[in-house]
Amino acid sequence: MTRLLIIGPPGSGKGTQAEHLARHFNVPAVSTGDIFRSNVSRETVLGVQAAEYLDGGRFVPDQLTNALVRDRLQDRDLQAGFLLDGYPRTVPQAAELDSILASLGTALDAVLELRAPDAELEQRMHRRAQDQGRSDDTVEVFRHRLKLYRTQTHEVVSGYAGRGILVSVDGTGEPGAITALAITAVENFLATSRGA
Template sequence: MTRLLLIGPPGAGKGTQAERLALAFDVPAISTGDIFRYNVTTNTPLGLEVKSFMNAGAYVPDTLTNAIVADRLKEADAATGFLLDGYPRTTDQVAELDRLLGAEGTQLDVVVLITADTDEVVARLLKRAAEQGRADDTAEVIRHRLDVYTEQTAPLIDVYSARGLVVTIDGLGAVEVVTDRILVALAERGLRASTTTL
């Protein structure tokens, strides 16, 4: 049973590492962004609710996000563990996740905090924006997103650090090198990957 939470700023390679770690530990990578998109495209009742907020340019409220994650964690593939990416984002969501896991008699094993130099992340995201033709992703916009991330996630990191759950990983370097850093840190916490073939 492996229950991980991945936290990191935009552009730190969190999505890539989430995929690799999910494969290494044979657990599903659960991304709230992916869940929202899936529910919207398949027109589920939750998806229709999410779409109404997205169309209005509003944040999806905690209650709805919590419901969607709770629903996903009940699926069979999450019974032996999971990797959360993008949830929780607020201290209220932390409390709800605690409640959900507590009801099952479980809790998070480790919170992996991926860090990256701000200038390096801005350069990465500008390069990605240029490749994807996203002219609205300017350096100023990206730095604002990074500031919002820091402001929103700092309280979460404090909560999980106080519980002794956080391992901090340098997110700069080759993808494989960063994965190895994470696997070593997790092994030191007693979590060993079921496969090292990534």
């Protein structure tokens, strides 16, 4: 049973790496971003509310996000483990995640941080906007999200580092090489933390 969280700035490749890591560790990937976009495209009540925030480059409020994550983490397919992508983004969300997991009698095993320079992140955002045509991928929205990451999510990263469960990996280069590096780093950390 492996419970992982992947974290990093916008454009760092979290979604791509989450997919590969989830497959390697044989756990479902749980992406709040995908859930939000799905709700937006289907124009659900949550989706309509979330769209107002997403299109402006703002984070969906904690109350909506926390409820969605709490429900998802109780699903049967996550009992044997999971990889969270896109949550938590703020210190209050991190505290809520701890509470959710504690109520389920578990905790995170490791937090994988992907690091990359701002210039590379912006180049990736441009490519993604062209490839996927996402309405939330504009330069202005990206820079606003990056600023929010630096001011809010950085504190979350620092908190996990202080707890000794943060594994940082260089997120620059070819995706396959990053995947191999990330898998090795997480496996080594888990082996050490579990006393293997």
